[in-house]
Amino acid sequence: MSNLFDLLVAGLATGAIYALVAVGFTLLWQTSQTINFAQGEFVMLPAFLMLAAMHAGAPFWLAIILGILLSMILLGLAFKMLLVDPMMRHGVLPLAIATMALAIGLKEAVKQFFSAEASPFPSIVPTGDIFILGHAVSLQSIGVLIVAILAVFGLTALLNRTSLGHQMQAAAQNPTVARIIGVPVERMILLTFLINALLVALASLLITPIYLAKFSSGEVLGQAAFIAAIVGGFNQVRGAIAGGLLIGVLDNLAAAYVSTQYRAAVPMIFLIVVILFRPQGLLGRAEERTV
Amino acid sequence: MSSFGKPLKIALGLAVIAALIIVPMNFNRYGLFILSQWAVMSIAAMGLNLTLGYAGQVSLAQGAFVGIGAYAAAIMTTHGWPLPAAILVAIALSFAVGWVLGYPALRVQHHYLAFVTLAFSTLAFLVFRNESWLTGGIYGISNIPRPHIFGIATNKPLPFYYVCLGSLAIVSLAVWWLIRSPWGRAFMALRENPLRAQSLGIDTRRYTLMAFAIGSALGGIAGALYAPLTQYIDPVPFNLSLSLDLLMMVIVGGAGFYFGPFLGAMIAVLLPEWLRFTEGYYLMLYAIAVMLLLIWSPTGILGILDRYLAERRTKAASALRAVAKSRLETVQ
Numbered sequence: 001m002s003n004l005f006d007l008l009v010a011g012l013a014t015g016a017i018y019a020l021v022a023v024g025f026t027l028l029w030q031t032s033q034t035i036n037f038a039q040g041e042f043v044m045l046p047a048f049l050m051l052a053a054m055h056a057g058a059p060f061w062l063a064i065i066l067g068i069l070l071s072m073i074l075l076g077l078a079f080k081m082l083l084v085d086p087m088m089r090h091g092v093l094p095l096a097i098a099t100m101a102l103a104i105g106l107k108e109a110v111k112q113f114f115s116a117e118a119s120p121f122p123s124i125v126p127t128g129d130i131f132i133l134g135h136a137v138s139l140q141s142i143g144v145l146i147v148a149i150l151a152v153f154g155l156t157a158l159l160n161r162t163s164l165g166h167q168m169q170a171a172a173q174n175p176t177v178a179r180i181i182g183v184p185v186e187r188m189i190l191l192t193f194l195i196n197a198l199l200v201a202l203a204s205l206l207i208t209p210i211y212l213a214k215f216s217s218g219e220v221l222g223q224a225a226f227i228a229a230i231v232g233g234f235n236q237v238r239g240a241i242a243g244g245l246l247i248g249v250l251d252n253l254a255a256a257y258v259s260t261q262y263r264a265a266v267p268m269i270f271l272i273v274v275i276l277f278r279p280q281g282l283l284g285r286a287e288e289r290t291v
Numbered sequence: 292m293s294s295f296g297k298p299l300k301i302a303l304g305l306a307v308i309a310a311l312i313i314v315p316m317n318f319n320r321y322g323l324f325i326l327s328q329w330a331v332m333s334i335a336a337m338g339l340n341l342t343l344g345y346a347g348q349v350s351l352a353q354g355a356f357v358g359i360g361a362y363a364a365a366i367m368t369t370h371g372w373p374l375p376a377a378i379l380v381a382i383a384l385s386f387a388v389g390w391v392l393g394y395p396a397l398r399v400q401h402h403y404l405a406f407v408t409l410a411f412s413t414l415a416f417l418v419f420r421n422e423s424w425l426t427g428g429i430y431g432i433s434n435i436p437r438p439h440i441f442g443i444a445t446n447k448p449l450p451f452y453y454v455c456l457g458s459l460a461i462v463s464l465a466v467w468w469l470i471r472s473p474w475g476r477a478f479m480a481l482r483e484n485p486l487r488a489q490s491l492g493i494d495t496r497r498y499t500l501m502a503f504a505i506g507s508a509l510g511g512i513a514g515a516l517y518a519p520l521t522q523y524i525d526p527v528p529f530n531l532s533l534s535l536d537l538l539m540m541v542i543v544g545g546a547g548f549y550f551g552p553f554l555g556a557m558i559a560v561l562l563p564e565w566l567r568f569t570e571g572y573y574l575m576l577y578a579i580a581v582m583l584l585l586i587w588s589p590t591g592i593l594g595i596l597d598r599y600l601a602e603r604r605t606k607a608a609s610a611l612r613a614v615a616k617s618r619l620e621t622v623q
Contacts, residue, residue: 087589094590
């Protein structure tokens with residue numbers, strides 16, 4: 001029983017990180033039909049930017065700020081202007097392929113300019129355990145969960161409560177009409193790219209202390225985020241959150257109760273079942289099918 | 292233009308074929324290996340081009356079918372079966388699995404389909420890795436024999452390169468015939484407008500499944516050649532990145548163009564090798580090259596050629612129109 005409790009907490013913590021990454025993924029899809037196959041590498045890179053800043057002598061807090069700013073410039077601004085903008089008009093597939101190439105490029109760049117080895121990364125949450133209801137729970141899991149939940153709440157508040165958020169939603173749902181009523185659609189799309197960069201940098205900060213910084217660590221993470229986004233609903237932010245948490249918990253439970261060899265299969269089978277029987281996702285709205 | 296275009300094309304094709312046969316004769320072992328790999332990957336990419344480029348069904352599972360073919364061939368040939376029998380089994384197996392994988396395509400399209408096939412690809416990898424009683428698990432299968440073709444041993448790199456090249460030629464001819472047959476037209480109808488295709492009496496269900504099954508079967512053939520080529524297989528080459536690579540080959544070469552997969556496979560297999568002199572940078576440069584190419588021409592390399600030819604045709608046509616117009620004016 002205590003085992004189940006631990007698994008649930010650990011699963012929710014990783015799930016919360018998946019949710020952050022998946023939310024960014026769905027935001028890009030909604031506003032610009034970008035399927036970002038490099039999303040996992042986007043999570044891998046900020047940790048290395050922060051490590052590089054620390055190697056250059058910056059204290060940890062400054063490295064975090066620099067890392068986030070650089071991620072927003074590279075993974076937000078530059079990604080949109082240099083790769084997405086020229087290709088957006090040409091449909092989903094070429095852009096998706098270009099992001100696959102980008103994923104290879106980012107991995108290789110980190111391997112070449114930084115290290116092929118895994119590097120340790122300091123945690124923003126103190127290590128140790130606290131006791132909840134008689135169970136020892138690692139502070140790290142709790143910290144990750146709290147930061148991720150705050151980030152998600154902040155984002156939902158931005159999207160649903162502010163004029164800026166409403167403009168972003170309008171730009172995503174119907175760019176033509178949004179433009180007519182005076183929403184600066186281009187700027188809103190850029191904003192979602194910056195938000196995505198912020199989310200992946202945050203996810204990077206939370207997950208790297210647990211799994212170490214490695215050039216290839218984005219592969220698994222990117223896939224988990226895809227699955228979370230689809231399972232929850234490709235066109236809904238809250239769907240991506242639910243999907244992330246669900247996949248995190250499922251993954252941890254599968255590792256404990258199914259088999260360690262086939263743990264990766266459980267989310268995949270779940271994904272296939274969801275797509276076949278509820279393609280709009282558990283919380284998504286049905287998209288009208290384009291003929 | 293068409294009066295000299297066709298002989299020119301045939302001459303060019305013959306020259307390329309002759310070059311593929313003659314030039315590698317004094318290549319070293321590694322060069323022949325890379326070129327054989329190009330031939331094998333071209334076959335797999337051609338299969339995906341059929342599924343994606345002609346029938347418009349996105350698949351991220353082609354690498355899994357290469358894996359299925361490779362394991363079928365490895366297991367059978369190490370147990371004493373001849374390679375041609377193994378290839379037939381690989382075809383049948385990939386065809387059947389591909390047919391089943393086609394069923395989701397009847398329900399969902401585009402990115403959803405991409406993710407179903409992605410999930411399948413990961414599941415296949417897990418089976419290759421974990422079912423060690425069959426696949427040797429992470430230790431893989433070694434000492435895969437190369438076949439005797441018409442009594443000639445193909446253990447050396449050059450004869451086996453000709454086996455790969457010959458197989459590529461046979462598959463190319465079959466695909467050439469297929470896309471010109473009513474089936475090929477039905478595939479394209481499926482891609483362009485499934486609703487209209489259906490209203491014209493094309494059984495879209497059957498053709499969708501067929502597109503998947505045939506494309507997958509070609510992946511199986513490629514795998515069945517890959518196993519004796521490397522003579523050792525383990526699960527790693529058949530993970531998701533092979534499927535992504537194959538998809539990249541098809542798009543970069545030009546999806547829906549007959550020669551697209553050949554060029555795409557050339558870029559994906561040979562370009563990194565040519566860039567090897569840059570040492571650690573070669574994959575980075577490769578990635579940048581692919582991105583630049585796609586920014587320049589999202590329809591791939593053959594898209595550039597296609598645009599150029601179309602432009603020339605419109606120019607020629609407008610020149611003709613101008614001449615006709617001026618003649619009309621002089622008559623008046």
